[in-house]
Amino acid sequence: MANVRVLSSYTVDDSHDTLVNKSEENDFEKKGTSDPVVYQLVRVEGDGTLVPATEDDVLKFEHFLHNEKDDLPPIEDVGHVEEFFNNDCMLLKKPDLEDGSSKLETVEVHTQKLGTDLEENRLQSLDDSLSPPSECRVIHSQHSDKLLPEQGDNVTRQDNASTETTKSTVLNDSCGAEKDKADACSRPVCDTSTDPSVSGVNSSMPDFSILRGEVCLDDLTIRELQEAFIATFGRQTTVKDKIWLKRRITMGLTNSYDVPSSGCVVKDYKIVGRDTKKDISDMDERAKTGLRATSLVIYPGNEGDSPSSSYYQSEDQQDSSKRVKRVQIHNDEPQGNLLGEQCTNKRTRKPTKRYIEELSDIETHDSTVKISSPAKRPAHDEVLMKLRVTPFNEADSLGTIYPTRKDTLGGFSVHVPYVSRMRRGRPRKDFISFADKEPSVEPKGIQTAVEMILAKDGDKGNHLWKAPEVPLKVSSEKGHIEAVDSKGVRNLQAKVYSAVAKPKIKRGLTRKHHRAWTLCEVVKLVDGVARFGAGKWSEIRKLSFASYSYRTSVDLKDKWRNLIRATKTQLPAQKDGACPRKINPCIIPIPPSILLRVKELNELQLQGGGFTAPVKFSGQDSKVLQGKGSGFL
DNA sequence: TTTAGGG
DNA sequence: CCCTAAA
Numbered sequence: 303m304a305n306v307r308v309l310s311s312y313t314v315d316d317s318h319d320t321l322v323n324k325s326e327e328n329d330f331e332k333k334g335t336s337d338p339v340v341y342q343l344v345r346v347e348g349d350g351t352l353v354p355a356t357e358d359d360v361l362k363f364e365h366f367l368h369n370e371k372d373d374l375p376p377i378e379d380v381g382h383v384e385e386f387f388n389n390d391c392m393l394l395k396k397p398d399l400e401d402g403s404s405k406l407e408t409v410e411v412h413t414q415k416l417g418t419d420l421e422e423n424r425l426q427s428l429d430d431s432l433s434p435p436s437e438c439r440v441i442h443s444q445h446s447d448k449l450l451p452e453q454g455d456n457v458t459r460q461d462n463a464s465t466e467t468t469k470s471t472v473l474n475d476s477c478g479a480e481k482d483k484a485d486a487c488s489r490p491v492c493d494t495s496t497d498p499s500v501s502g503v504n505s506s507m508p509d510f511s512i513l514r515g516e517v518c519l520d521d522l523t524i525r526e527l528q529e530a531f532i533a534t535f536g537r538q539t540t541v542k543d544k545i546w547l548k549r550r551i552t553m554g555l556t557n558s559y560d561v562p563s564s565g566c567v568v569k570d571y572k573i574v575g576r577d578t579k580k581d582i583s584d585m586d587e588r589a590k591t592g593l594r595a596t597s598l599v600i601y602p603g604n605e606g607d608s609p610s611s612s613y614y615q616s617e618d619q620q621d622s623s624k625r626v627k628r629v630q631i632h633n634d635e636p637q638g639n640l641l642g643e644q645c646t647n648k649r650t651r652k653p654t655k656r657y658i659e660e661l662s663d664i665e666t667h668d669s670t671v672k673i674s675s676p677a678k679r680p681a682h683d684e685v686l687m688k689l690r691v692t693p694f695n696e697a698d699s700l701g702t703i704y705p706t707r708k709d710t711l712g713g714f715s716v717h718v719p720y721v722s723r724m725r726r727g728r729p730r731k732d733f734i735s736f737a738d739k740e741p742s743v744e745p746k747g748i749q750t751a752v753e754m755i756l757a758k759d760g761d762k763g764n765h766l767w768k769a770p771e772v773p774l775k776v777s778s779e780k781g782h783i784e785a786v787d788s789k790g791v792r793n794l795q796a797k798v799y800s801a802v803a804k805p806k807i808k809r810g811l812t813r814k815h816h817r818a819w820t821l822c823e824v825v826k827l828v829d830g831v832a833r834f835g836a837g838k839w840s841e842i843r844k845l846s847f848a849s850y851s852y853r854t855s856v857d858l859k860d861k862w863r864n865l866i867r868a869t870k871t872q873l874p875a876q877k878d879g880a881c882p883r884k885i886n887p888c889i890i891p892i893p894p895s896i897l898l899r900v901k902e903l904n905e906l907q908l909q910g911g912g913f914t915a916p917v918k919f920s921g922q923d924s925k926v927l928q929g930k931g932s933g934f935l
Numbered sequence: 936t937t938t939a940g941g942g
Numbered sequence: 943c944c945c946t947a948a949a
Contacts, residue, residue, distance in 0.1 A: 814943065840937060855937070860943070863940085 522548075817852060819861055824892060826850075827858055827865070828899055836862060836907050862900075868892060869901040 522530060527547035531539045541547055819827075830842030839855035839862075847853045872891060 816943070837938070856939095857943080859938070859940090 814852075821890075821892070821896075823847075823850060823853065824861070824865065824896060827861055828896060828903065830858070831862060831903050831907075832899075836903070865892070865897070865900045866904050869897045869904065873897050873901065 524542050524544055524547065527544060528539055528541070531537075531541075531547055531550060535550075539547070539550075541550075826846045827842065830838075830846035834841045834845070837859075839858040842858055843853060843855045847858065873894060
């Protein structure tokens, strides 16, 4: 799963007048073919606001972003950096410091979570070197509204110009590193590699393996640390400061700014042996301060149904869904003016195929607005939220009609164009199911966003879905939109309904997103069958799959049927001595023990149903046979 | 509404 | 997973 990190750090020397900003771009590509972290170059205006960098800017500072030969800068470079800043009016001067020392002070606009030890430590190293102090202002890129062309900065880059004022705004959290566990092997380590404008600098492949598993940086030599640095950041460093390297690497691995100078053991991109709960508390703080807006947190490692762990996930899913829809699909025209000052010319990533597919589940076809009707779902899922998006046609300056949907972005109402997609699978005969249903629409947007996130992890995120008791909050800014939504939906429903004369049609346009059954679910299913009997799918679902709201009784039935089939195929195959892995090396087979149990249960219940109806076997729970009471499975 | 079974 | 008949 893509790691979504936001502005974890920047280095002043790296960017000079531009700050390297890791945008919160969500990358839902399941395979780490590209780095989810996108650096965005921004310019700092005189008033401290940020504006997205132009292409020229990017090209201009490309080498700054990648070359870190200048990790530990000589003092003389500091002045140069500052001069550069001054020339471009990028920073506000802060002439007086209380202590009279010169510090390059970084000021976080968005969060109070600044001034960490890391930053301070780094800054302290600059105390004697920086003068006069400057104020760096770092804000999230989406708050910049306009693009200023870079002008005439003939900044000669100093080889050692790195007074690295490393700072982490950590709009995201170190939990982002958790996600990396899911696909550690695919985790892109070259954070800048994906941005097409700044990629291609690193030609040699770093040894990523050094970062796998448990990494005790203390045990590494300087050279190894440098290699780890390369693997982490995708660039070389000549720094021989062990402590600095360790901290830097740990920070990069864990995406956390809060890194001890020593004693760090990084395991699976997470600091081990430290108070990891701080992550949670940090997140909580950000939640209180509304900072979560840019964070996306997933705990792929949480197999269980820990409600405590699902809390944040659920919360962040909501945010993630918002952010997902923030992505521009194509055609900047319709929303360019609507984005307002805060969100803007931010370079957008092409939506992934998955995203397009999911998004188009609520799309229009041929200007005929179809609203996906929620598939049959447990009732508690339907109370979540109304659809945040409203089909909406908007014309650009050329008069072209773009099907768009209304969305909120950073509190602003925007129209996001739909993306067409042919329905996968067999075509649906009819799509009107809401005709006789409530006008309320399921929060498909959120669902799809979450699904995109979770799809990769299988059931590792299942517990996210459970938690229907966590109401998906409808942000206050949605008020006006909601009104439009309900009305528009109603009208559209009426139109479509009248257009198609068939009154009684079921199902919607959408197909339920495929969720691979996990071992955990299979076990639950088997247990449920053992307890209630095959056929009592409804009961099994209610009692054993309360946490898996997306599994319907029909799903259970289908899965059980498939399990039965599996017992007739996989089990004998294994006994034949044929390597079962050959059958499908990519898919983890269901453990034979479970299959055997399925087989036993099936046979048992077949007997129970085949013979005299209510046969109770000794030692067997009577409930086991209830399912077979009259019929047979 | 649930279950069973075909697709 | 979808769809539908039947209960």
